Amino acid sequence: VWAQLPQGPPDAILGITEAFKKDKHPKKINLGVGAYRDDKGKPYVLPSVVEAEQRVVQQYLDKEYAGITGVPDFTKAAALLAYGPDSAPLKEGRIAITQSISGTGALRIGGAFLQRFYPGAKAIYIPTPSWANHKAVFSDSGLEIKQYRYYNKDTIGLDFDGMVADIKNMPKGSIILLHACAHNPTGVDPTEDQWRAISDAVKEGEHYPFFDMAYQGFASGDTDKDAFAVRHFLAEGHLPCLAQSFAKNMGLYGERVGAFSIVTASAEEKVRVDSQIKIIVRPLYSNPPVHGARIASTILNDPALNKQWLGEVKGMAERIITMRALLKENLEKLGSKQKWDHITDQIGMFAYTGLTAAEMTKLAEEHSVYATKDGRISVAGITSENVGRLAESIYKIKG
Numbered sequence: 001v002w003a004q005l006p007q008g009p010p011d012a013i014l015g016i017t018e019a020f021k022k023d024k025h026p027k028k029i030n031l032g033v034g035a036y037r038d039d040k041g042k043p044y045v046l047p048s049v050v051e052a053e054q055r056v057v058q059q060y061l062d063k064e065y066a067g068i069t070g071v072p073d074f075t076k077a078a079a080l081l082a083y084g085p086d087s088a089p090l091k092e093g094r095i096a097i098t099q100s101i102s103g104t105g106a107l108r109i110g111g112a113f114l115q116r117f118y119p120g121a122k123a124i125y126i127p128t129p130s131w132a133n134h135k136a137v138f139s140d141s142g143l144e145i146k147q148y149r150y151y152n153k154d155t156i157g158l159d160f161d162g163m164v165a166d167i168k169n170m171p172k173g174s175i176i177l178l179h180a181c182a183h184n185p186t187g188v189d190p191t192e193d194q195w196r197a198i199s200d201a202v203k204e205g206e207h208y209p210f211f212d213m214a215y216q217g218f219a220s221g222d223t224d225k226d227a228f229a230v231r232h233f234l235a236e237g238h239l240p241c242l243a244q245s246f247a248k249n250m251g252l253y254g255e256r257v258g259a260f261s262i263v264t265a266s267a268e269e270k271v272r273v274d275s276q277i278k279i280i281v282r283p284l285y286s287n288p289p290v291h292g293a294r295i296a297s298t299i300l301n302d303p304a305l306n307k308q309w310l311g312e313v314k315g316m317a318e319r320i321i322t323m324r325a326l327l328k329e330n331l332e333k334l335g336s337k338q339k340w341d342h343i344t345d346q347i348g349m350f351a352y353t354g355l356t357a358a359e360m361t362k363l364a365e366e367h368s369v370y371a372t373k374d375g376r377i378s379v380a381g382i383t384s385e386n387v388g389r390l391a392e393s394i395y396k397i398k399g
């Protein structure tokens with residue numbers, strides 16, 4: 001049956017982990033997938049997560065199915081975390097929300113919902129570049145992929161003018177995907193003033209904003225600050241939709257905890273939107289897994305544990321900032337002729353090094369340093385111990 005089936009290429013991000021595992025180098029470094037590591041290079045289970053999980057286990061809860069939209073205590077708290085306690089749509093009960101299979105699942109539900117119901121063109125504009133999986137998620141949802149300018153490789157910063165010009169040139173009522181914070185892969189975010197101008201341009205075009213917030217807390221170390229764009233758009237009267245992930249900020253990667261929400265115009269509209277979300281989710285995976293959502297819910301709903309967790313998020317963000325500084329310092333100490341300011345200017349989990357695909361291949365083949373071909377490195381995988389070898393490897397290639 002499958003005699004003619006072509007071999008597919010490895011995944012641009014997860015395929016890196018496969019290549020890394022095969023490498024026998026004792027000091028190999030994996031900076032591919034965006035997964036936080038402690039300073040010993042080990043996966044980090046947050047102490048708040050350990051505590052919450054123990055509480056969940058000790059309750060001997062049943063393993064019944066959750067409702068189609070998941071664990072209500074979790075989704076309520078997730079919405080509060082994103083939209084904030086002062087959010088009018090939240091207070092007025094006009095945000096439809098469902099638990100999702102982490103951020104990817106949230107995007108996929110959103111894609112399916114827009115493909116089925118969005119009254120305008122079934123196309124979505126994503127930034128150039130964007131997370132490597134965005135195209136596949138949205139095209140598998142039946143949306144056409146279009147792009148807008150985002151990153152300026154000459155300044156290694158935001159192409160703000162290009163971005164706003166492209167937003168203004170989109171057909172009226174276009175769907176636009178925005179990374180809420182800690183842009184993946186570039187680590188380049190708009191400033192608050194730039195977000196205000198982006199909101200104006202989106203409003204002027206009557207476009208539909210779709211926020212992807214996979215890294216709330218990772219950009220600034222502060223979950224409220226990182227929600228600025230989402231909250232500003234709401235304050236400006238936009239009715240966006242939002243994909244949330246708890247993979248990074250709670251380290252719940254394999255538990256697949258996320259949420260997808262749609263801000264609607266009224267509580268009555270919300271009920272209808274909810275009903276259609278359920279109709280989309282049911283044939284996809286029926287209902288979501290409960291364990292991770294219970295952990296997240298325990299953290300979000302217990303004031304003391306919540307406070308502890310926010311401190312841990314800050315700690316992760318700070319370790320990443322320290323590693324950025326160390327990498328830059330090491331490259332400069334080696335006498336590198338390149339400018340590396342962008343490593344410390346960029347934020348979030350990733351640094352967009354500016355290395356070419358060929359240079360990234362060399363980095364893997366000659367130095368056993370693995371990261372994606374677009375030049376992105378996960379700074380969360382850098383440690384005090386491997387930073388020296390990493391800098392040397394980059395220096396040998398780039399000078």
Ligand code: LMR
Pocket residue numbers: 013014032033034035131133184
């Ligand atoms: C990444 O960009 O590395 C993460 O979002 C993990 C993934 O699923 O790609």
